[in-house]
Amino acid sequence: MDMLVRRTKVMGKFGVKERNLEGQMVVDFAKRMDMAVVNTYFQKKEEHRVTYKSGGRRTQVDYILCRRGNLKEISDCKVVVGESVARQHRTVVCRMTLVVCKKKRSKIEIEKKTKWWKLKKEECCEEFRQKLRQALGGQVVLPDDWETTAEVIRETGRKVLGVSSERRKEDKETWWWNEEVQDSIKRKRLAKKKWDMDRTEENRQEYKELQRRVKREVSKAKQKAYDELYTRLGTREGEKDLYRLARQRDRDGKDVQQVRVIKDRDGRVLTSEESVQRRWKEYFEELMNEENEREKKSRRGELFGTESR
Numbered sequence: 001m002d003m004l005v006r007r008t009k010v011m012g013k014f015g016v017k018e019r020n021l022e023g024q025m026v027v028d029f030a031k032r033m034d035m036a037v038v039n040t041y042f043q044k045k046e047e048h049r050v051t052y053k054s055g056g057r058r059t060q061v062d063y064i065l066c067r068r069g070n071l072k073e074i075s076d077c078k079v080v081v082g083e084s085v086a087r088q089h090r091t092v093v094c095r096m097t098l099v100v101c102k103k104k105r106s107k108i109e110i111e112k113k114t115k116w117w118k119l120k121k122e123e124c125c126e127e128f129r130q131k132l133r134q135a136l137g138g139q140v141v142l143p144d145d146w147e148t149t150a151e152v153i154r155e156t157g158r159k160v161l162g163v164s165s166e167r168r169k170e171d172k173e174t175w176w177w178n179e180e181v182q183d184s185i186k187r188k189r190l191a192k193k194k195w196d197m198d199r200t201e202e203n204r205q206e207y208k209e210l211q212r213r214v215k216r217e218v219s220k221a222k223q224k225a226y227d228e229l230y231t232r233l234g235t236r237e238g239e240k241d242l243y244r245l246a247r248q249r250d251r252d253g254k255d256v257q258q259v260r261v262i263k264d265r266d267g268r269v270l271t272s273e274e275s276v277q278r279r280w281k282e283y284f285e286e287l288m289n290e291e292n293e294r295e296k297k298s299r300r301g302e303l304f305g306t307e308s309r
Helices: 003-008 021-032 068-073 116-120 122-135 146-161 179-197 201-233 239-252 273-288 293-304
Strands: 035-037 052-054 057-059 065-067 074-084 090-096
Touching (some): 021 035, 035 068, 065 068, 068 074, 116 122, 122 146, 179 201, 201 239
Antiparallel strands (some): 035 065, 074 090
16 A cells, blocks of 8 residues: 555555555545554554565555544554464554543433322322312313313322332342441442552551441341341231242242243144143153264164265
């Protein structure tokens, strides 16, 4: 590739020899994709620029391309002398610095829901009726304008019944956290930051001590939460939760979660549990005992008195 290519802004001025047809294809591709040929932007000895060497021929046919916007992140690019990928091709390496930016968690607004389930209680239902009549001006028959009426109903429901909080549901793994655990974890994180900034033995000991304290607090909180759970499951109020846990455990213990149709060899749908299990047994017996091609050839050779190669 010749030096005139650098005017295209996809190459530097440190190429090797002249441009040929294949080199022009690389340049055209880089121009279309707004990329840069990294090898040509760093001044090196010719020995560290030549990527193909065979007999008396020395040229540059292997390249590293990157987006032009990322070219500033690359600090070096060269050919490693003595290391080859193929017979005549040398290894091309580049050094780059990547800045990893932590993405801030976006606060997703959770829509507040009206607690309509409170209408199951007679006192809440009666209060809601009275407030709604007052909002509608004492009318027994609803107005014809349904959009206005619906908005009045929703607004009355929010005032009388209340709305749910915007807080997210607790994580399944941290539902047992209490204030002591959260406070210990917060102090442990502060100690970790302090130790990262100043690596003294005193800061290290403080961080290690808080780590042990957090483990103790977590163990106590877990034990307390599970004790309360088991106590509640032993009451009549906890029967529903007990049945729910039993059904969930039964579903998790099954190997196959979703099986729509099981058919026999003739294509008929099997409905009984025994026939389905028998069909699975037949299937796996055939699958595990199936001969491969080499075994089939060997058996044919023994049968006809020949040897398989």
